[in-house]
Amino acid sequence: MNTSAFNNLQEIALRVKNCTDCALSADRTNAVPGEGSEDAKLLFIGEGPGQQEDRQGRPFVGAAGKFLEELLASIGLTREQVFIANMIKCRPPQNRDPSPDEMAACSKYLDRQIELLNPELIVTLGRFSLGRFFPGESITRARGKVREKDGRFIYPVMHPAAALHRQENRSVIVQDFSEIPAVLEKLSQTRSGAPIPDPVSQESTSAEPVHSESPQPEAPQPEAPQKVEAAVTEQLDMFSAPLLPQTAEFEPEPDTIPETVAPSTQQLSLF
Numbered sequence: 001m002n003t004s005a006f007n008n009l010q011e012i013a014l015r016v017k018n019c020t021d022c023a024l025s026a027d028r029t030n031a032v033p034g035e036g037s038e039d040a041k042l043l044f045i046g047e048g049p050g051q052q053e054d055r056q057g058r059p060f061v062g063a064a065g066k067f068l069e070e071l072l073a074s075i076g077l078t079r080e081q082v083f084i085a086n087m088i089k090c091r092p093p094q095n096r097d098p099s100p101d102e103m104a105a106c107s108k109y110l111d112r113q114i115e116l117l118n119p120e121l122i123v124t125l126g127r128f129s130l131g132r133f134f135p136g137e138s139i140t141r142a143r144g145k146v147r148e149k150d151g152r153f154i155y156p157v158m159h160p161a162a163a164l165h166r167q168e169n170r171s172v173i174v175q176d177f178s179e180i181p182a183v184l185e186k187l188s189q190t191r192s193g194a195p196i197p198d199p200v201s202q203e204s205t206s207a208e209p210v211h212s213e214s215p216q217p218e219a220p221q222p223e224a225p226q227k228v229e230a231a232v233t234e235q236l237d238m239f240s241a242p243l244l245p246q247t248a249e250f251e252p253e254p255d256t257i258p259e260t261v262a263p264s265t266q267q268l269s270l271f
């Protein structure tokens with residue numbers, strides 16, 4: 001299928017709701033295309049619909065969805081201001097992992113959603129959606145670090161459902177979400193070519209204005225897109241140190257099965 005034939009998100013949603021391209025169409029109650037703002041800066045990607053999502057045809061409407069809404073509220077957002085989608089649009093029976101064939105059949109929809117939304121930041125929720133961008137990587141190692149893949153900026157976070165099963169995961173997820181506004185700000189600054197504020201200098205100078213003895217620099221000239229992108233990537237690489245001690249590997253199975261990491265006692269400092 002030529003996915004560029006989908007001109008907008010509504011066309012994708014209509015196609016998904018009537019899709020029979022894989023065996024999952026036989027058991028679903030409703031397909032779940034995803035929902036949110038067409039102008040969203042943030043795209044959240046989960047694994048696939050669960051029982052509640054299948055019933056309602058909407059993503060993240062069960063207990064994990066309620067926690068996701070709390071997480072969004074903690075950074076001043078509502079679900080209507082972001083876009084929430086899943087890797088696979090129909091619920092696999094008994095919430096089993098989708099098969100490779102099912103994933104291959106469905107990926108065209110998410111691919112086109114990403115193209116049309118062109119989000120500033122993609123937040124992957126859990127191991128499964130992390131694997132779309134970084135196959136085989138551990139969510140406990142990858143979480144909380146911004147990375148670039150194919151010209152997109154990816155910020156992996158544990159799946160909200162992981163906090164429902166194991167309370168100790170909650171603070172880790174909350175902490176990673178709390179960094180999202182700073183990540184967006186950093187991306188915005190680096191894209192615009194503005195100087196990057198030094199957090200240490202800002203702290204030490206308190207409310208005093210910063211005066212420079214140096215001549216004022218000339219206004220920055222527009223950079224070639226490739227150069228800006230390279231600069232952004234370089235900046236992100238500089239601050240992608242792992243936040244948790246990597247003493248033990250824990251790689252959960254499906255997102256709905258608990259993921260556990262020790263809450264970080266380190267100060268989160270992406271930038």
Ligand code: SF4
Pocket residue numbers: 016019020021022023024025031088089090102105106
């Ligand atoms: S899972 Fe995707 S490919 Fe399969 S029927 Fe649903 S929408 Fe179509």
